[in-house]
Amino acid sequence: MPDLWLPGAERHPLSDTAPTDTQYAPRVIWHITWDKNGTAAKPADLVPFDQLVRYFTGAGSGMAPHLLWDPFTGRTAQFYPATSRSKSVVDSAGGTRTNRTGRVCLQVETLFFPYCRVNGRSYATVRNTPAKGLDKILAWARSWGVPDTWPMGSPTWSANRSERTWETRGGHYGHSQVPENQHTDPGPMPKWSGTTAYVPPPFPAGLTPGKSNPSAKPLQKALRAAGFLNITDADLSDAYGPRTQTAVGRFFDAHPQFRDQGKPHDVAIGPHGWTYLFTLAYGHK
Numbered sequence: 001m002p003d004l005w006l007p008g009a010e011r012h013p014l015s016d017t018a019p020t021d022t023q024y025a026p027r028v029i030w031h032i033t034w035d036k037n038g039t040a041a042k043p044a045d046l047v048p049f050d051q052l053v054r055y056f057t058g059a060g061s062g063m064a065p066h067l068l069w070d071p072f073t074g075r076t077a078q079f080y081p082a083t084s085r086s087k088s089v090v091d092s093a094g095g096t097r098t099n100r101t102g103r104v105c106l107q108v109e110t111l112f113f114p115y116c117r118v119n120g121r122s123y124a125t126v127r128n129t130p131a132k133g134l135d136k137i138l139a140w141a142r143s144w145g146v147p148d149t150w151p152m153g154s155p156t157w158s159a160n161r162s163e164r165t166w167e168t169r170g171g172h173y174g175h176s177q178v179p180e181n182q183h184t185d186p187g188p189m190p191k192w193s194g195t196t197a198y199v200p201p202p203f204p205a206g207l208t209p210g211k212s213n214p215s216a217k218p219l220q221k222a223l224r225a226a227g228f229l230n231i232t233d234a235d236l237s238d239a240y241g242p243r244t245q246t247a248v249g250r251f252f253d254a255h256p257q258f259r260d261q262g263k264p265h266d267v268a269i270g271p272h273g274w275t276y277l278f279t280l281a282y283g284h285k
Ligand SMILES: [Zn+2]
Pocket: 030, 031, 032, 088, 175, 183, 185
């Protein structure tokens, strides 16, 4: 299993953990703490990190995320393990359970508000910050199978929500893109490689080792593109045969979180592994 706690994060575990709805694809929800309202003419000093830690472990524990992240220093604090839901979005009765959607539903509160002032300089959006430590958070999310993509597009300040996209696609979402919610954060985020929204093909029905399936060929191509299968175009076929199975086994060795944990010799790729493999193969520049 990947790390339940982001390596290097200060741990402040809250006791009221609860499971997520793991039949949905894994995801991250991004926020800003929006503690104050600065303006271009009148920036305000950023709020101290420890003040937010006290808030999320005290009066604000009912809204605690998984992570608090300071994009200026890279400092992180974590309140829930990866496999628990956290509590930073609204979840209305009925409909999607917004805090729980996904194999993981990791929520990150970025210590930020528009026109915050840090070391004498003011910052309009998270995109303008040094985004220190973002690479570590993305790597951790990837280890849980979250592709580097924004299924609803890279966030802007305006809200844009689709319950259908939310329920069918893993990846990164802004609070502004979560159903049942009103908030418009986080605003423009730093660009990362998947921002151009590579969309993996849907997991095909009936894809089973030893059986012929038209999706075996794209699977072989993705395994080849990701470095797990050495095969010529002439050898691509609809057969999910021994070579393809061995290559899937290699992919599982490199990313064991996608292997059926009860089966050490598992060679059957499932929906999460499929999505991750295709993103690995084609989702990065
Ligand atoms: Zn938010």
